[in-house]
Every structure is written in C-alpha cells, then in structure tokens.
Amino acid sequence: MNRKKTGVRAKDAALRYQAGFERGYEQGLAQGREAFGRPFHGTSIVIPSYNQLDYLSRCIDSIETHTAEPYEIIVVDNGSTDGTEAYLNRKAGRLRYKRLETNRGFAGGVNQGLMMAKGDTIVILNNDTLVTGGWLTHMLRCLESDPRIGAVGPVTNYISGEQQIPVPYNDVEQMWEFAAAFSRPDASKWRQTDRIVGFCVLFRKELLERVGYFDEGFRVGNYEDDDWMIRIRLCGLKLVIAGDAFIHHFGSVSMKNLGRERFETVQGYNERYYAEKWGNPHAWVEEARQLGYRGADGEAEPCGSPADFFPTQVLIRDQGGRQYVLCEGKKHPCSGMEEKAGIRSVVLSRLDLRSIPAAEAPMGEQEMLALLRPAEGGLSDGQIVSCGDGTVYQWRQGSVRPFVSDYALKRWNLKERNIVHLPPEKLRLIPRGLPIIAPPVLENPVL
Known part of the structure; x- marks a missing residue:
C-alpha cells in the first residue's frame, strides 16, 4: 500500500514537473520572441570567422577587455572545422x-551578422584583429560628430591604403604598450x-536602409x-x-591560408567582377554628387533608399x-x-524591398504589362x-x-529590351538623372 501511494506521489510530482517545465518553456519562448525585435542601445560587433579559432578567441578577449561602451558580439561561423x-x-x-553549413565568404558571413544585429550602431570586425583601449569610444565620437558621416574606420599597423600608420613595435606585447600611449581622443x-x-568599420544601423547588404x-x-x-x-x-x-591587424589571415594559387584565382576573379560591375566607380560618385542631394550649405544630402539608384519599370521579387x-521608386x-x-524578375533582399515605399494607388494588370513592355x-x-x-x-x-556598366543592364x-538610338548631339542636350547600379547578388534565402 505504501509503495503504491509512493508511486502515485512520484507520478504526480513528475506530472507537475513536466507541466511546470512546459509553462516555463512557453514563457521563455514568448519573452524571447518579444525581445527579438527589441532594439539594443549599443553597438553590435559582427565578426565573420572561418577556421581561425586562436585569432577569434584573442579578438573576443580584446573586445571584452578594452570596450567600455554597451555592446553585443555576434560571430558568424562560416562552417569552420577547427x-x-x-x-x-x-x-x-x-x-x-x-x-553556416558552408563557407559563404566574407560578404555572406557579414550579411548574416547584419541581419542579426540589434544595436543602434554596428561594427564589422575581422577575426584577426586585436582592439585596444578607446577604440570604440573614439570611433563613435567621430561618427556622432556629423550626421553626413556614413562610416568610420580606425588606423592600424597592417592594411592597404590610408589607414596604415608606421608603428614602432615588433610583437604583440610591445603593441599593447604602444596602443596605451597612442589612444588619446584627438x-x-x-x-x-x-x-x-x-x-x-563602424556605421549607424540605419545605413543599411540606404545602402543594403554586401554583394555576395x-x-x-x-x-x-x-x-x-x-x-x-x-x-x-x-x-x-x-x-x-588604433586596432592591431595580423593581416589577411584567412586569405593567406588559401594558398598562393587559389588566392590569386580569387583575387583575380573579384578584381574583374568589381571592374565589370562599376567601370569607373569614382566617376559615378562624382556624377551623383554633381546631380543632387545638396543641402542649404552646399553639402551633399544622403539619399533615401537604394531604389534611388534602381531603374524604373522592372519586375522585382523577394526570395x-x-x-x-x-515604377518611379514605388513598388506595386x-x-x-x-x-x-x-x-524574368530580379531578386532583391527583403531589406531593400522594405526600404522601397509602397504605391498608394493600386495598379491594374494591363497597366503593369504596359509598363514592363514599353x-x-x-x-x-x-x-x-x-x-x-x-x-x-x-x-x-x-x-x-546612365547604367554604370553593361553588367548593371544585364543584372536588371x-x-x-530594344534600344532606341539617338544622335550624340541630341543625347547631350537631354538632362541626366542619377546613375543606375546593379543590385547585390544574394545567396542567403533569409536576407
């Protein structure tokens, strides 16, 4: 009899435990769903990583040691096996x-992290870096000094271009000493x-609404x-x-690990793709600057959305x-x-589609067909x-x-479509609008 009562009590306890567990799970799930879309008033630090665990762990340690502001770390693992x-x-x-199950490269990893980021500001950070005292403080100060600043980058010991500075150290231990003396707001x-x-690179999250994702x-x-x-x-x-x-950069670790032959293949492909996509990109930037987006002080004003550089009367879809x-910057x-x-429709990210305003008045099917077939x-x-x-x-x-390249024309x-040929002297008299650029290629179905 006692054994029977004991068994009943044990069964009741197990049922109560299970019921409590399920209630807790449902409450946690509801809280998680509620919190998922809640903004984070800090900086999201997005780190794409592939098979560089030692560098990644040291990078994260440096963030935890040298970051005074509120932040969250988001790591996108591109299918590492280490x-x-x-x-x-x-x-x-x-x-x-x-x-990620496969290596989607830097662009794919960054895009996944950008989708996950909740912060008011975002940093994209290589895993082969060590951040130093004041790194984020000084960059945020710079970004917040002018609403027309789109992105801010630090200086470093190893990079191509203007961001590299001469440094006196030969190893990481000496680097910390140098960085401590260097890090002064200026x-x-x-x-x-x-x-x-x-x-x-540091930027405001709202920049994504104007520029969109990286091109995969x-x-x-x-x-x-x-x-x-x-x-x-x-x-x-x-x-x-x-x-x-200042940030210490070990330098292109993932790219170096490709081996010389594959590195040259990848580098050559990307260089050709960039040239095919843009032609002379700096000339297009200057043309856009001359055409508009100017405030009362003569400075350039930012555009509203990626659609300002998209064509009109094209068929688009999400993934x-x-x-x-x-049509005319509106989606029907x-x-x-x-x-x-x-x-064929052109696939755009959901981010780009959200940034395109919806048309106020509905459009009939025949009208749409006429627009798509001038x-x-x-x-x-x-x-x-x-x-x-x-x-x-x-x-x-x-x-x-103007389309910035033949690639942009094909991408849309x-x-x-049939081309109407105009005499050069007539075309020169027609006002020019903003250039049309190619939308980014996206491999991730949830972007």
Missing part, C-alpha cells in the same frame, strides 16, 4: 552566434577619405568592402578615418517569391507577372536608349539615367 563551434557554445552566454586626427577597408557575388573575400563603400559614397555620405582609434513592379504588388509579361520605336518612360558611345541609358520623364534583365 573547434570554433565548440568554443562559441562555451561562450554562448556572452555572445550570439550563427553557424579630433584633429579625423580625416575624410574615399575608401575604408572592411577589416573594421564576390568570392571568399576582397573587393566586397570596396563595393559597399562606393555605394555609401553614391548616397552622398562621407567616409572618415578616426586617426585616434520568397512575392513579386512587385518597381503583383503575381504571376513573369509568365504574363514573358520576362512601346517600341519612340521615347516612352522605361525605354532603353543609347547613342553608340558605349553607355546605355533609361529614359525617364524627359531625362536619361533589361539587356533584351
């Missing part, structure tokens, strides 16, 4: 991480530049940061080097298959238009025009907008 996942599991209470060391290298068409690494910086500058925003913020007609929802119009033989909105000088334009409301699936 114990990185186990390390991140052990650190799970002090950082957030995402493991706005006179801030300087505007045309290029910030992506080994460490670049392989492994290199040039995707240059591409992103050009897009920032096209928007009328500044790039600034915070010369009072879930929802279709829209993009539609369905089945690929088959009806006999054209009448041949004349100048109507959406028509592709050229004078045979190598540049192709889109006609829009009495002006022409407009290569097959």
Whole structure:
C-alpha cells in the first residue's frame, strides 16, 4: 500500500514537473520572441570567422577587455572545422552566434551578422584583429560628430591604403604598450577619405536602409568592402578615418591560408567582377554628387533608399517569391507577372524591398504589362536608349539615367529590351538623372 501511494506521489510530482517545465518553456519562448525585435542601445560587433579559432578567441578577449561602451558580439561561423563551434557554445552566454553549413565568404558571413544585429550602431570586425583601449569610444565620437558621416574606420599597423600608420613595435606585447600611449581622443586626427577597408568599420544601423547588404557575388573575400563603400559614397555620405582609434591587424589571415594559387584565382576573379560591375566607380560618385542631394550649405544630402539608384519599370521579387513592379521608386504588388509579361524578375533582399515605399494607388494588370513592355520605336518612360558611345541609358520623364556598366543592364534583365538610338548631339542636350547600379547578388534565402 505504501509503495503504491509512493508511486502515485512520484507520478504526480513528475506530472507537475513536466507541466511546470512546459509553462516555463512557453514563457521563455514568448519573452524571447518579444525581445527579438527589441532594439539594443549599443553597438553590435559582427565578426565573420572561418577556421581561425586562436585569432577569434584573442579578438573576443580584446573586445571584452578594452570596450567600455554597451555592446553585443555576434560571430558568424562560416562552417569552420577547427573547434570554433565548440568554443562559441562555451561562450554562448556572452555572445550570439550563427553557424553556416558552408563557407559563404566574407560578404555572406557579414550579411548574416547584419541581419542579426540589434544595436543602434554596428561594427564589422575581422577575426584577426586585436582592439585596444578607446577604440570604440573614439570611433563613435567621430561618427556622432556629423550626421553626413556614413562610416568610420580606425588606423592600424597592417592594411592597404590610408589607414596604415608606421608603428614602432615588433610583437604583440610591445603593441599593447604602444596602443596605451597612442589612444588619446584627438579630433584633429579625423580625416575624410574615399575608401575604408572592411577589416573594421563602424556605421549607424540605419545605413543599411540606404545602402543594403554586401554583394555576395564576390568570392571568399576582397573587393566586397570596396563595393559597399562606393555605394555609401553614391548616397552622398562621407567616409572618415578616426586617426585616434588604433586596432592591431595580423593581416589577411584567412586569405593567406588559401594558398598562393587559389588566392590569386580569387583575387583575380573579384578584381574583374568589381571592374565589370562599376567601370569607373569614382566617376559615378562624382556624377551623383554633381546631380543632387545638396543641402542649404552646399553639402551633399544622403539619399533615401537604394531604389534611388534602381531603374524604373522592372519586375522585382523577394526570395520568397512575392513579386512587385518597381515604377518611379514605388513598388506595386503583383503575381504571376513573369509568365504574363514573358520576362524574368530580379531578386532583391527583403531589406531593400522594405526600404522601397509602397504605391498608394493600386495598379491594374494591363497597366503593369504596359509598363514592363514599353512601346517600341519612340521615347516612352522605361525605354532603353543609347547613342553608340558605349553607355546605355533609361529614359525617364524627359531625362536619361546612365547604367554604370553593361553588367548593371544585364543584372536588371533589361539587356533584351530594344534600344532606341539617338544622335550624340541630341543625347547631350537631354538632362541626366542619377546613375543606375546593379543590385547585390544574394545567396542567403533569409536576407
């Protein structure tokens, strides 16, 4: 009898425990869902990583030691096989991480981290770096000094371009001594530049709404940061080097591990892709600067969204298959238009699509079809025009907008549209609008 009562009590206790566990789980799940979209008033530090556990752990240690401001660390593991996942599991209470099954390269890893970031500001940081005292303090001070600053980068011992400075040390121990003396707030060391290298870059989260994600068409690494910086500058925003913020950079560790032959293959591919995509990017930045986005003081004003540099009268969709007609900077929802119009849609990120305002008035199917197939033989909105000088334009409301490259024309699936040829002397008299750029290639289905 006693054994029977004991068994009943044990069963009741087990049921109560299970019920309590389920209530706790549901409450935790609800709280997690509620907190997921809650902004974080601090800086999200995004670190893409692949098979460099020793460098990664030292980088994270340096952040925890030398960062005074509120921050969160987000590590994106690009399918490492060196114990990185186990390390991140052990650190799970002090950082957030995402493991990708395959190596999606620097751009793919960064994009995943950007999607996860909750901070008001974001830092993209290489795993082969060591941050030093005051690094984030000085960079944030620089960023907050001017709303027209799009991105800020530090100085370092090892990088290409203007951010490299001479240093007196020969090893990491000496580096800490140098950095302690170097790290003094000094706005006179801030300087505007045309290029910030992506080994460490700080920006406001709202910048993503204007520029979008990194282009995953670049392989492994290199040039995707240059591409992103050009897009920032096209928007009328500044790039600034915070010369009072120092970070030690071991230097291109992941790229060096590719081996010389594969490194040269990747480097060559990315260089060609960048050139094919942009042609002369600095000329397009200057043209956009001359065309507009100017405030009362004559300084460039930032553009509103990536759609300012997208064409009109094209079919777009997200990676879930929802279709829209993009017309005059507005999106019109539609369905089945690929088959009806006999054209291919262009895949954009959900981030880019969210930044494009929705049309206020609905558009009928026949009107959409007419927009996507401009009448041949004349100048109507959406028509592709050229004078045979190598540049192709889109006609829009009495002006022409140049495609920055033939790649951009193909990327928007407009290569097959008939071209209206104009005499050069006539084309020169037509007002020019903002250049049309190619949207980034995206491999991640959730972006």
